[in-house]
Amino acid sequence: MEEWLIYKEFRFEAAHHLPHHTGKCGRLHGHSWVGRVYIQGNKLIEDGSQQGMLLDYGEIKQYIEPLLERYLDHHYLNQTTGLLNPTSEAIARWVFERLEETDLPGLHAVEIRETCTTGARYMKR
Numbered sequence: 342m343e344e345w346l347i348y349k350e351f352r353f354e355a356a357h358h359l360p361h362h363t364g365k366c367g368r369l370h371g372h373s374w375v376g377r378v379y380i381q382g383n384k385l386i387e388d389g390s391q392q393g394m395l396l397d398y399g400e401i402k403q404y405i406e407p408l409l410e411r412y413l414d415h416h417y418l419n420q421t422t423g424l425l426n427p428t429s430e431a432i433a434r435w436v437f438e439r440l441e442e443t444d445l446p447g448l449h450a451v452e453i454r455e456t457c458t459t460g461a462r463y464m465k466r
């Protein structure tokens with residue numbers, strides 16, 4: 342069987358702090374976060390303007406944008422997400438669960454990158 346995994350990347354600027362961390366992450370600070378939503382499927386759209394696509398990237402974006410606006414971009418993540426300890430891991434799970442509540446088809450994973458070299462990917466098995 343064929344299978345595709347596509348992704349849509351999104352970016353946001355936001356502050357957080359990790360209350361338990363004894364290093365610098367314990368202080369209030371910000372990141373230019375980069376996220377990816379991964380969509381999995383085994384059947385491409387066969388006709389119309391989206392033929393040959395698993396899902397239109399523009400459509401994925403429409404699911405992400407309300408989250409960026411209301412909770413993520415230029416927000417204080419400890420407050421807006423309700424997460425007591427908003428690590429990349431926790432934010433990836435939080436975004437995944439918010440998207441899971443919508444009818445976004447084929448949701449597979451959410452990745453959150455905190456810096457150029459660090460990040461976390463969450464998926465359900």
Ligand SMILES: [Zn+2]
Binds near residue numbers: 366
């Ligand atoms: Zn941080």
